[in-house]
Amino acid sequence: MKELCEGKIKTAIFDMDGTIYELDGDNGGFKNSSLQKKVKENTAKLFSKKENISLKKTNKLIDELNEKGTFLSVYAEKYGLTRKDFFDIVWNIDPESIVTNYHESVEVITELANRNIELILLTQAPQVWQNNVFSFLNLQNMFGEVYTGETFMHKPEIFPKISASRRPNTVLAIGDQLETDILPASEQGFFTFHVQTPKDLLKLLKDD
Numbered sequence: 001m002k003e004l005c006e007g008k009i010k011t012a013i014f015d016m017d018g019t020i021y022e023l024d025g026d027n028g029g030f031k032n033s034s035l036q037k038k039v040k041e042n043t044a045k046l047f048s049k050k051e052n053i054s055l056k057k058t059n060k061l062i063d064e065l066n067e068k069g070t071f072l073s074v075y076a077e078k079y080g081l082t083r084k085d086f087f088d089i090v091w092n093i094d095p096e097s098i099v100t101n102y103h104e105s106v107e108v109i110t111e112l113a114n115r116n117i118e119l120i121l122l123t124q125a126p127q128v129w130q131n132n133v134f135s136f137l138n139l140q141n142m143f144g145e146v147y148t149g150e151t152f153m154h155k156p157e158i159f160p161k162i163s164a165s166r167r168p169n170t171v172l173a174i175g176d177q178l179e180t181d182i183l184p185a186s187e188q189g190f191f192t193f194h195v196q197t198p199k200d201l202l203k204l205l206k207d208d
């Protein structure tokens, strides 16, 4: 990317899922992935213990409540758990053998850090999972700011905050989702880079 090679970019905002790694679900995503399966398993374990009912019954109950989109609120209210408490328990999963296709992103992120580009992570994912992934990929100390799912309702609300203390034409936003990663960044006047797969990140380092 020309602007990056010319040194004009001072800040790079990364999405995580589908940008830094892929999962083994549909189209490299969360749906039907081992991660989704594991989250569901952990949720059922926790819930079955609290409710003192069988795992089978618990799974049925979770499916019913998830269909209505109310599982988390019903559960959280009943046991006085915050969203973060809940995520900390059910998303505390080892990324090894779950995340794939991350070698190129680690290479590119390391190179950007070496060029003293400020790195920001903006992900919908829970903090505990983000921490586990970053320690697995050895990326812990490279990102100056990290926004995870607990800290905002909708991703686009973060871009104006990032814009407030930086010159927009020095910021680059990188992600796989047009709606949430690319369009709201363009609205702030940031440069954008839309990836289909993490391998595309290698093109960032090319001068064209």
Ligand SMILES: [Mg+2]
Pocket: 015, 016, 017, 018, 019, 175, 176, 177
């Ligand atoms: Mg993504």
